[in-house]
Amino acid sequence: MTRAAGRALTTLALLASVAQGIAAQDTVVAARHVLPLDTSRMQPYRRVYDMIVYVRDSATVVGEREVTLIPTTYAGSPAWMLIEVRTGMVPAAETLYVAPDLRPLHWYAAQGSATLGATFVGDTVFGAVRAPAGKRSLILAGRPDLLVSQGMIEMLLPLLPLTSAWTDSASVLSVDMASGSVIPAELSVISEENLLVNSTVTRAAWVVAVRAEARATLFWIDKESGEVLRAQQPLPTHVGTLLEYRRRADGAPSGR
Numbered sequence: 001m002t003r004a005a006g007r008a009l010t011t012l013a014l015l016a017s018v019a020q021g022i023a024a025q026d027t028v029v030a031a032r033h034v035l036p037l038d039t040s041r042m043q044p045y046r047r048v049y050d051m052i053v054y055v056r057d058s059a060t061v062v063g064e065r066e067v068t069l070i071p072t073t074y075a076g077s078p079a080w081m082l083i084e085v086r087t088g089m090v091p092a093a094e095t096l097y098v099a100p101d102l103r104p105l106h107w108y109a110a111q112g113s114a115t116l117g118a119t120f121v122g123d124t125v126f127g128a129v130r131a132p133a134g135k136r137s138l139i140l141a142g143r144p145d146l147l148v149s150q151g152m153i154e155m156l157l158p159l160l161p162l163t164s165a166w167t168d169s170a171s172v173l174s175v176d177m178a179s180g181s182v183i184p185a186e187l188s189v190i191s192e193e194n195l196l197v198n199s200t201v202t203r204a205a206w207v208v209a210v211r212a213e214a215r216a217t218l219f220w221i222d223k224e225s226g227e228v229l230r231a232q233q234p235l236p237t238h239v240g241t242l243l244e245y246r247r248r249a250d251g252a253p254s255g256r
Contacts, residue, residue, distance in 0.1 A: 033145050038161075039159065042102075048066050049248065054240055074099075074106065080098050082095070094110075104146060104152065115131075116130075118138065118173075123143065123144070126138070146172075147210075153210060154228040191207040195230065197249050203224070204223045205229055207219070215233070218232045
């Protein structure tokens with residue numbers, strides 16, 4: 001393997017010309033971190049959330065988010081399919097296939113007129129981004145603990161051994177039209193809360209923070225059922241202060 005290829009591995013960006021036949025003679029073998037998931041607890045689900053944008057002291061429902069997990073097959077083998085649909089001013093949809101051990105296999109996402117497709121082969125991510133401004137290809141080095149999307153994070157968090165002192169690490173796929181990268185992330189339980197889910201019912205929940213670079217997303221995980229009851233993430237200042245996904249108590253989309 002050339003020195004240039006060794007440098008590419010070090011920076012987690014594989015060149016197309018060396019995507020195949022990569023040897024390990026010029027690299028240092030590192031321990032492969034895998035999240036301790038209890039896959040026996042995987043169950044199909046369908047969850048509906050209100051999308052709420054906070055701007056200073058006001059809160060506005062701007063759309064609806066529906067997330068569905070179902071068993072399926074991929075390339076003739078058993079798999080899970082995670083489907084996410086968001087409504088609002090900029091509709092969006094995602095489909096993620098994962099293996100029985102919850103490794104990502106294929107991801108397709110569309111937001112407005114922009115699309116992203118990615119296939120995960122071993123520890124390599126092959127993908128392409130399309131938008132009105134153009135198209136670009138991606139070839140990235142993945143990791144065994146790769147988190148592809150927020151929906152995938154929500155799928156995995158209830159399968160982890162959450163406690164008041166729990167913490168772990170993972171990696172997050174970050175892609176836009178300008179670049180693509182795999183960045184380190186920290187996962188930790190930061191508190192416990194009795195969350196009010198309607199006017200009379202509260203649920204005991206873990207509050208889990210997922211931090212990557214300078215951003216953090218919070219998730220409220222029902223201790224008993226493992227449902228994600230709420231998620232919050234910061235917004236660009238010109239849009240608002242906070243975006244919240246709040247689980248609907250009745251679990252049904254509006255108008256159905």
